[in-house]
Amino acid sequence: MKIHDISMEISEKMPVYKGRNEKRPVFKTVNNLKSGLSYETSLDINMHTGTHMDAPLHMVEGGETLESIELEKVITKCRVIDLTDVSEKISKNNLESNEIQKGDFILLKTKNSTENILESDFIYLDKSGAEYLRDKKIKGVGIDSLGIERDQPAHDTHITLFEAGIVILEGLRLDGIDEGEYFLFAAPIKIKGVEASLVRAVLIEDLQDL
Numbered sequence: 644m645k646i647h648d649i650s651m652e653i654s655e656k657m658p659v660y661k662g663r664n665e666k667r668p669v670f671k672t673v674n675n676l677k678s679g680l681s682y683e684t685s686l687d688i689n690m691h692t693g694t695h696m697d698a699p700l701h702m703v704e705g706g707e708t709l710e711s712i713e714l715e716k717v718i719t720k721c722r723v724i725d726l727t728d729v730s731e732k733i734s735k736n737n738l739e740s741n742e743i744q745k746g747d748f749i750l751l752k753t754k755n756s757t758e759n760i761l762e763s764d765f766i767y768l769d770k771s772g773a774e775y776l777r778d779k780k781i782k783g784v785g786i787d788s789l790g791i792e793r794d795q796p797a798h799d800t801h802i803t804l805f806e807a808g809i810v811i812l813e814g815l816r817l818d819g820i821d822e823g824e825y826f827l828f829a830a831p832i833k834i835k836g837v838e839a840s841l842v843r844a845v846l847i848e849d850l851q852d853l
């Protein structure tokens with residue numbers, strides 16, 4: 644069995660959505676071993692930082708919150724699809740040759756994992772790609788950008804996926820991960836009533852060797 648960590652490291656210097664400073668996490672040491680009995684840190688962090696999961700409330704008025712999403716959806720078999728030759732955006736025509744099946748959890752590996760474009764011109768999934776995945780009835784999709792869409796004022800990609808009950812993971816790190824099948828573990832932190840949560844995501848290879 645081999646475990647691949649596909650999570651981003653959380654730090655003050657990490658890439659954040661569109662490079663916006665207000666999105667950077669703030670660490671504070673609230674106690675240390677010189678002044679107190681223990682070392683403790685508090686972290687002020689936007690839930691859409693680094694590797695995270697979005698829930699429907701993120702874009703849909705009155706939408707479901709994080710805790711209503713079953714763990715079976717994010718602890719599951721998955722498929723990594725290599726789209727590193729795609730520029731700008733992933734559309735239906737980039738996905739059609741991949742024999743995507745009903746119930747699949749698809750991870751989209753793009754140039755976002757291999758080039759320094761995360762904060763600006765990141766590769767995203769466009770509306771036609773989201774509709775294609777919806778029509779294929781997949782259960783989840785993950786991408787290696789900090790947002791699964793950009794420059795879509797009506798948020799078509801998010802809304803198309805949410806309305807179909809498709810789980811969205813963002814901020815994956817897929818450099819060094821080959822196209823193929825894996826077991827995905829991407830459980831979010833159990834926070835009540837929110838629209839997203841940080842996730843420690845890993846891919847497990849050869850799970851049957853346990």
Ligand SMILES: [Zn+2]
Nearest residue numbers: 691697813839
């Ligand atoms: Zn998000």
